[in-house]
Amino acid sequence: MKIIFDQKNLFCLPWTQTILGTHLKGKVNFMALDWLTRVNFKPAMLGICVNKIHASNEAICDTGEFSVNLPSSDMVEITDYAGLVSGKRTDKSDLFEVYYGELKSAPLINECPLSIECKVVQTVDLPTNSFFIAEIINIYTEDKYLTDGKPDIKKINPFLLTMPDNRYWSIGDCLGNAWSAGKKIKEEKK
Numbered sequence: 454m455k456i457i458f459d460q461k462n463l464f465c466l467p468w469t470q471t472i473l474g475t476h477l478k479g480k481v482n483f484m485a486l487d488w489l490t491r492v493n494f495k496p497a498m499l500g501i502c503v504n505k506i507h508a509s510n511e512a513i514c515d516t517g518e519f520s521v522n523l524p525s526s527d528m529v530e531i532t533d534y535a536g537l538v539s540g541k542r543t544d545k546s547d548l549f550e551v552y553y554g555e556l557k558s559a560p561l562i563n564e565c566p567l568s569i570e571c572k573v574v575q576t577v578d579l580p581t582n583s584f585f586i587a588e589i590i591n592i593y594t595e596d597k598y599l600t601d602g603k604p605d606i607k608k609i610n611p612f613l614l615t616m617p618d619n620r621y622w623s624i625g626d627c628l629g630n631a632w633s634a635g636k637k638i639k640e641e642k643k
């Protein structure tokens with residue numbers, strides 16, 4: 454029997470853990486970010502949801518640029534720290550080694566296996582958050598994270614967040630191939 458999980462202000466889907474990189478008044482800033490999704494196929498676009506009280510929100514509104522960085526499982530503590538303190542009061546600019554791609558205000562994290570630089574194309578103003586829709590300018594990784602030219606999740610070793618228990622999880626086993634695992638059922642239903 455289904456029950457209604459009535460705490461609708463809490464969230465129960467698992468999220469990929471990332472770190473948002475911005476320039477706050479000319480200084481590098483980072484925050485833990487989970488609310489993100491792919492929103493357009495071509496050109497490739499990402500949507501991220503940032504609370505208006507965060508320094509990162511102000512930074513993105515000012516520059517129109519940001520980075521999304523995928524940390525590996527050995528970066529849980531530093532990623533969590535980036536989500537505990539605000540750039541309004543604490544300097545987080547030296548948390549990571551930074552490099553830049555094409556954009557001047559989208560600091561990319563050297564320690565992260567995969568980083569995406571983004572340029573905002575549209576901002577949706579919501580009651581507590583801004584939903585920034587941004588075009589993906591470039592994605593950066595290293596050969597050691599690829600297998601057959603594609604990002605390898607085992608090598609990248611990212612982690613997930615579950616809410617409302619607020620816990621981090623590593624990735625488990627591969628369960629099958631997407632757009633393929635359902636083919637047997639498709640054949641049977643013909």
Ligand SMILES: Cc1cc2nc3c(=O)[nH]c(=O)nc-3n(C[C@H](O)[C@H](O)[C@H](O)COP(=O)(O)O)c2cc1C
Pocket residue numbers: 482483484485486487488489502503504506507508509510533535536537538539540541614
């Ligand atoms: C695991 C985790 C995930 C978070 N995800 C988000 C998020 O997706 N959107 C958001 O607005 N805040 C999120 N936060 C909160 C911000 O990371 C946090 O308030 C941070 O201190 C804001 O920093 P800033 O003021 O320097 O921008 C998250 C925090 C943690 C710990």
